[in-house]
Amino acid sequence: MRADESTPGGASGSTSEDTSDAVSGRVSVRETAVRSLRAARAAMGQLVGGLGTAFPGLGVLVLLAAAAVTAPVGVGLLLAPLALRALHGLARRERARLNRRGVEIVPPDPPPTRLRPALADPTTRRELGWLVRHATGGFLLGLLGFLLPLFAFRDTTFPLWWRLGPEEATTTSVGVGTAHTWLDALAALLLGVGWIAIVVGLGPGMARLQAAPARRLLAAGPDTDLSLRVAELTATRAAALDAHATELRRIERSLHDGAQNRLVSVTVLLGAARRMAARDPAGADELLERAQSAAEQALAELRSVARGILPPVLADRGLAGALSGLAADSGVPCRVEADVPERCAASVEATAYFVVAEALTNIAKHSGAGRASVTARARGGRLRLRIEDDGRGGADEDGGSGLTGIRRRVAALDGTLSLTSPPGGPTALEVDLPCGA
Numbered sequence: 001m002r003a004d005e006s007t008p009g010g011a012s013g014s015t016s017e018d019t020s021d022a023v024s025g026r027v028s029v030r031e032t033a034v035r036s037l038r039a040a041r042a043a044m045g046q047l048v049g050g051l052g053t054a055f056p057g058l059g060v061l062v063l064l065a066a067a068a069v070t071a072p073v074g075v076g077l078l079l080a081p082l083a084l085r086a087l088h089g090l091a092r093r094e095r096a097r098l099n100r101r102g103v104e105i106v107p108p109d110p111p112p113t114r115l116r117p118a119l120a121d122p123t124t125r126r127e128l129g130w131l132v133r134h135a136t137g138g139f140l141l142g143l144l145g146f147l148l149p150l151f152a153f154r155d156t157t158f159p160l161w162w163r164l165g166p167e168e169a170t171t172t173s174v175g176v177g178t179a180h181t182w183l184d185a186l187a188a189l190l191l192g193v194g195w196i197a198i199v200v201g202l203g204p205g206m207a208r209l210q211a212a213p214a215r216r217l218l219a220a221g222p223d224t225d226l227s228l229r230v231a232e233l234t235a236t237r238a239a240a241l242d243a244h245a246t247e248l249r250r251i252e253r254s255l256h257d258g259a260q261n262r263l264v265s266v267t268v269l270l271g272a273a274r275r276m277a278a279r280d281p282a283g284a285d286e287l288l289e290r291a292q293s294a295a296e297q298a299l300a301e302l303r304s305v306a307r308g309i310l311p312p313v314l315a316d317r318g319l320a321g322a323l324s325g326l327a328a329d330s331g332v333p334c335r336v337e338a339d340v341p342e343r344c345a346a347s348v349e350a351t352a353y354f355v356v357a358e359a360l361t362n363i364a365k366h367s368g369a370g371r372a373s374v375t376a377r378a379r380g381g382r383l384r385l386r387i388e389d390d391g392r393g394g395a396d397e398d399g400g401s402g403l404t405g406i407r408r409r410v411a412a413l414d415g416t417l418s419l420t421s422p423p424g425g426p427t428a429l430e431v432d433l434p435c436g437a
Helices: 002-073 075-100 115-120 122-156 158-164 182-217 227-276 281-309 312-329 346-367 403-411
Strands: 334-339 372-379 382-389 416-420 427-434
Touching (some): 002 075, 002 182, 075 115, 075 122, 122 182, 312 346, 346 372, 346 382, 346 427, 403 416, 403 427
Parallel strands (some): 334 372
Antiparallel strands (some): 382 427
């Protein structure tokens, strides 16, 4: 009987496990699909963005060729400095574009613009090699990144509008065949699905292929003096230690001036109430009530200090939820737009939280703004924050507004901070942090 009784239970347990595995499998497939679509969208954006340097690169390539051809007659000697400045400017623009996309490229020392030093300069030769590759292959890849989504959209939606088009409308984006029946329209739909598969499957690889020459040729070479980078890292580590010491002093002051004093008063009140309990019960009750109030205030201050060390809302709701909570408590109406699909390192999320909290506090106290906005996006291993307001502007790091502390926090994680605040506004604070710091 026991064996018979255990059989249904075992079957039920097996069924529940199978159901759980099926649900987790569906969730895993959905998450994989979402990640693939996001990666494809980012890749298409990077490919199209490459056209912004590849198309001007064709002109720079023609200018360099003209300078080389006309150099024997003297005209090329006049064109060479202009062509070299255009080459170096385009290379800087490409480095900045890829850095915004999460492809970190350490720039070399500024190359020369005069002809004779440039001929012997390895950085100029590497930039020239990058230009040839990017203006040809990079341009074609960027063109595909622009056309493939259009082809996919046109062919997948073809059955919805092919009846409304002219009689000679082709069934596909490549101009092959003419739609006469619904079967022809469905064939175009299948081709659109194929375009989508190409975009999702090959898009990230195409983006990496387009960026590969820049990563290899535009970065600082092995002959570059890295002493500046060493000095920069030394400065950021010193800033990290300063920020840590400042934070410890803030916590010590908060505990000493707040919770500690409250707890001392609780001890004094409890001692007085114990001595008065026998001869004046009413007075003792009043002292106990005051002691309870002081204990509650001390507890609230301890919670505030704990939140200042590492806000628990980050662990409970993630960065997006924590930023929404800051916006809800802000003294200025604030809109939050957060696109952070994956969790960053705890130190990065805490820094981002404190940056936004301090910035919103500054806006409420000093800007006179009527509204503010916070944008957070995580792409390519980088977390980017942008805090804007429509206030009076004129923000200054030396004005005691907390911007120096924000910069130290950001520098401690090898991040960057830029502030734009002209007189009359608006003010924009941009922070770039590595997600895995």
